[in-house]
Amino acid sequence: MSEDFEPKIIAFCCQYCAYSAADMAGSMRLQYPSNVEIILIPCTGRFDVILALKAFEAGADGVYVAGCLEGNCHFLDGNIRAKKRVAYLQKQIEQVGLEPGRLAMYNLSASQGPRFAEIVNEFSATIIHLGPSPMKKKLAA
């Protein structure tokens, strides 16, 4: 694995929690890797497996979905639905040779700015450990 590998990470963040938490992390001047591209979604219930697949096809090294704490979804169970979709897609991508760890689901509240930064650090570390997406490596070769 290359020392200078900077993973490209796509984060689908719910506007009611993770996205607000990202705002808070920014206001608090918390440091986290800049290679995470945040995509605002109205609820993680809007997350669709095809969105993550398109991200992987476009060269993302990792994708995560961040929604409200379980039981606190603004739309009641959007985060539970997203959790099931993430679990389903992890199995699907594994079958085409992509490590399931490249896709993850996190839960946090809007007030957890520090937790947001922690999640970005944690997930980035996981992806750096996994290395560049096998899809990308072959394309570059």
Added chain:
Amino acid sequence: MIIAERKPIDEIKGFVEGKTKVLLVGCRGCVTVCNAGGTKEVGILASLLRLDAQKEGRDLTVDEFTLERQCDPEYVDELAELVEKKYDAILSMACSVGPQFLSRRYPKEKFYPSLNTCFIGGALAHGIWAEHCQACGNCIIHKFGGMCPITRCSKSLMNGPCGGSSEGVCEISKEVECIWHLITTKVMEEDRLEDFAPIQPIKDWSTSRDGGPRKIVREELVK
């Protein structure tokens, strides 16, 4: 509706092995409703196949198209222009009727079924489907409290329940409800158990597949 599910990805990968240009054809009929082969599922499978090819550094183009229905010739005709693009393989994401209709209309092309056609059924809840009909060709559910013992009894008993019924479930699995338990419970609640006193005659299977593949001709509709 017809309930189907996608074949294992490894089997589908086998269909496209050595191919460089494939077309995935979905169907907006039953398989869209049961989330097996509509536009969305075509997109997911196409993406998975592209990722698989990318991983191996293979050149693979996967085009996507969804027909209104694959079981009607007028809709199957709509694929003519696309078929001219010369695909190495065309994968149908309809029930088994779809690839058969496509093969007949475009005999020079190579078609593969991406779904396994499972049964005629309905959705018990979102994401859960159960078999409710086996197209025996002579519906008699009115005699059984609106439930079909031919399909929903593991033995297709006309006079049940059998000794394998226990606490409302079938002996084959605790996941399978005993339809005869439900039928008898319902008629007891309706206080018409005497309707079940006469032994039901042996079912006449001549309307089922015993006479080979079936066909219906409605002269008033035929052009």
